[in-house]
Amino acid sequence: MKKFMLLLLFCHVASPVLHSLKYFYTGSSQVPNFPEFVSVGLVDDVEFDHYDSNTQRNEPKQDWMEKVTADEAGYWDRQTQILQGSQQVFKGNIETVKKRFNQTGGVHTYQVMYGCEWDDETGATNGFNQYGYDGEDFIVFDLETKTWIAPTPQAVITKHKWNGLPGETEGRKHYLTQICVDWLKKYVDYGRSTLLRKELPxxxxxxxxxxxxxxxxxxxxxxxxxxxxxxxxxxxxxxxxxxxxxxxxxxxxxxxxxxxxxxxxxxxxxxxxxxxxxxxxxxxxxxxxxxxxxxxxxxxxxxxxxxxxxxxxxxxxxxxxxxxxxxxxxAICIAGVIFWKKRNNGFEKANTSDGSASSDAGSAS
Structure with a gap:
């Protein structure tokens, strides 16, 4: 199994202005005492919202996220509905992928990591979207070519399906290069006093x-x-x-x-x-x-x-x-925040016009 490791090999030049918005969805099968679906959102690696199949509710994890309630009417209800839909999709996808690998029972996980980065000095942006199964890369979106890449034979069917959906890849790119970045800027502004602070160890x-x-x-x-x-x-x-x-x-x-x-x-x-x-x-x-x-x-x-x-x-x-x-x-590893060894370009579903998080991850069948 690939082990994710963020080894920051600095050349003694670290950007203090690179912000990130990341979402991690984890669907699980037969994991004792753990929800079958968990979603975690992070801004600059700080958890700001959380949803799981036990609570059935998307909730803020930072005080400054309460500002969203005032600015965006119905925000938490919309995000909850989106994640409830994703929960059902992930439940089906685990069963589909298990069949692809000729598996029946046992503990299994199906995950997606998606998000964007923004340098508030240069304006440069980047996006990423990748799926994993049992800790291995399953399918990855290539932002430059706007195509899905299947690093494992079991994902080829999904690759062909998703690459063949009209407007899907264009919408995905639009989400990560525009919608995601817009929301990232909002979140950074909401949490400015917390996210932009500096503390020495x-x-x-x-x-x-x-x-x-x-x-x-x-x-x-x-x-x-x-x-x-x-x-x-x-x-x-x-x-x-x-x-x-x-x-x-x-x-x-x-x-x-x-x-x-x-x-x-x-x-x-x-x-x-x-x-x-x-x-x-x-x-x-x-x-x-x-x-x-x-x-x-x-x-x-x-x-x-x-x-x-x-x-x-x-x-x-x-x-x-x-x-x-x-x-x-x-705990974060289980929830999908620690993901796979490689982080390729890509992103997540893109058919939401207002939301910070996108809608469901798409059926793998």
């Missing part, structure tokens, strides 16, 4: 055992357009490092870690290494030198403990934040 060096890698852990930053890396003698290290994914904290901020293998580093050379945190749009870096005196460990003696530190020397808040972040990540 606390940065800690952690090490489990004397032979373990040293982890540079940054937590509490916002937005998630950041760089976190190790450098030696002022130059970024590309070897002997392991980058973790950006995770959500319970308070809406983010955390990330990067490990440095110090097994071959001589004690006298530790001072040549440092961990660097860079937040997009902030000129001041947070630099933490590789110093044994500041490394928090769960072995031997540690530096003088601060309020909130655990007896082992690890910051309780940081550990709890990491656990909470991981749990949030797992």
């Amino acid at each position: 606390s940065v800690s060096l952690l090490q489990k055992t004397p032979s373990s890698p040293v982890t540079c852990h940054a937590s509490g930053f916002y937005p998630n357009k950041i760089m976190l890396f190790w450098r030696r003698d002022g130059e970024e290290l590309l070897e002997d490092v392991d980058h973790g994914e950006i995770l959500h904290n319970h308070d809406g901020t983010f955390q990330k870690s990067v490990d440095l293998d110090v097994s071959s580093v001589k004690p006298g050379d530790w001072g040549r290494y440092s961990c660097v945190f860079q937040l997009a749009g902030d000129e001041k870096d947070i630099v933490t030198k590789l110093d044994p005196k500041v490394i928090k460990t769960n072995w031997g003696k540690t530096e003088i403990k601060r309020d909130g530190d655990s007896p082992s020397g690890f910051p309780t808040g940081g550990v709890v934040g990491a656990v909470v972040g991981l749990l949030v990540l797992v």
